[in-house]
Amino acid sequence: MIEDKDFITSRDVPGPTKENIRAILLYKSTVTNEDSVVDIGCGSGGITIEFAQRAKNVISIDKNPEAIKITGKNLEKFNLKDKVDLIENDAVSALKKLDKIDIAIVGGSSNDLEEILEEIDKKLNPKGRILITSILLDTKIEAINALKKLGYKPKIVEVNISNGRILDRGVMMFSENPIGIISSKKDNND
Amino acid sequence: MIEDKDFITSRDVPGPTKENIRAILLYKSTVTNEDSVVDIGCGSGGITIEFAQRAKNVISIDKNPEAIKITGKNLEKFNLKDKVDLIENDAVSALKKLDKIDIAIVGGSSNDLEEILEEIDKKLNPKGRILITSILLDTKIEAINALKKLGYKPKIVEVNISNGRILDRGVMMFSENPIGIISSKKDNND
Amino acid sequence: MIEDKDFITSRDVPGPTKENIRAILLYKSTVTNEDSVVDIGCGSGGITIEFAQRAKNVISIDKNPEAIKITGKNLEKFNLKDKVDLIENDAVSALKKLDKIDIAIVGGSSNDLEEILEEIDKKLNPKGRILITSILLDTKIEAINALKKLGYKPKIVEVNISNGRILDRGVMMFSENPIGIISSKKDNND
């Protein structure tokens, strides 16, 4: 278990994805040490680190060089450099060069979500899973519609988390921003 | 309708109570221009201003001199000085000196909530209403238990609000911290 | 103040809009007894009743005859029949026949939201306000985009409410489904 504060961060890079969201993504992914994982829009590397600890390997993509740098620093901190390939590129170009994928996590909220999902679908193994986190209202709808168009049966859950700070005079709750998690499996009958 | 950003604020004073919470308090209070209102722990004066615009008069109490000062500035800004008495004192001492109350709003989360509610109960008219906002887990329970002990049938609602920021790439939601609102009427059969 | 349980309801008609949502709509609308209000998709009449108690008059539209019937029963119960015109029709057709509007509340989630908003815009007074409640992710985005296209600067707030049930062994919280409220003013500089 990694706490949010344990990650190295940078002001110029979003993330890391918060603890309880990482927990839910890990659970829904059913990741094992036989899975090849792609982390698209890896940001600070929160998702990359979690999956690197559990998967066979992770390929982490971000077009922001600062994101690649911070993710690299976190990999070093958590001793996981051997498990991860860092690719500084836009998602679609990077995905075109990849082989088979078992789990794809899409964290970025770029404009080309539909094209990204099409590319993932081409590489996704028959038992593969796609997980998308979204902080934009628009992305939730786009992700659902794009997945439906590709033949998936997506699910969506909205997560609102508040963390308590235990003060002398009592417990005060502080909210995180709401996150949507869209999930789907290649094999809908699974 | 007043937006949060319309109030004068100070770094040393909590509040103002957020827009949608003010909306709910106004609604539950059923305030009219015949009501005498007490605002206990008036902070920046958000509640005071709203009720001063609708009630017969408001008595605003805070032991923090800076809170009294900021509330005064907001009264000036909104042209409501004639409707409000500002009292710099602890709540229980100030309440002891008051006459009849129609609506009491308790915004502070001080340790003497039970004593404050006892004092309010003594002054509350037969059709009077008590509303408590709480940011502490503990205060919610304390308020409910104290009101039950005084013969009220309190209700509680927890409010989680997210505000959208409409960006070029989409709508991003930002959460406010959760607020509990405990409400009760002197006349439970009302 | 009206509690949810005070409204007459029907299994075949959605609503009434929940108490705290009604509170927020009333507040954002800044309704006075000089305002003409249109309630589009009036459902069980929760919004109609609230505005009928405060506005000059309300025109309530629903294409579902059962909704018109239940709203009528609630108007009778709350003694507000003189303040409200009930129109059983689709929203666009009904709006075309209307005069000037001060406040429009759109509660339905029909497919022709964009056309409804265009029609409202034509009739809306210079100081008019539009409020849309949404239970569908898609409607939130549609409403925002349609309002932007018409020159408005919409705001959106997402409201998550939990109500406490005070049991012997403690206070248990029960959640209402999340509601989005999109609001805008004709005069953006207001």
Place this chain on the structure above:
Amino acid sequence: MIEDKDFITSRDVPGPTKENIRAILLYKSTVTNEDSVVDIGCGSGGITIEFAQRAKNVISIDKNPEAIKITGKNLEKFNLKDKVDLIENDAVSALKKLDKIDIAIVGGSSNDLEEILEEIDKKLNPKGRILITSILLDTKIEAINALKKLGYKPKIVEVNISNGRILDRGVMMFSENPIGIISSKKDNND
């Protein structure tokens, strides 16, 4: 990954604990196949099943014979009978007879939470973890205070989940009731 609908349920037994709450509990517990887990107030067995799939063994306690029966049925369904001891007894009596515990999950909201936590503390290994789920406001405070008294540094997170139903006309969100998760480690410096 198990979906809520995959569990056998009974009208007379609460639970199972919902999917995303199970995900967060699993993550915070850092359970491995070397851990002995106690599930107190096992209800329908949702937590028991999840931990039985990952831990060395699980001891599941409930004073409700119907809960023990349903948990048993779920163990059979998921082929996990060999990993779990079912104990029909009140929590404190059952805990007194136990040996060392690595992970304790307290799901019930009984009146003797403080005594339960004292008993758990006596049996908890130096690297042990306690996780409490709470649907009552009161239990959250009680759990935090009892853990502080025993020398722990508890954390609390409140989880509000909405699940989307993807309808033809759009995506509608349905809320689960809020759940508090209180967590702590025997070794606070860990």
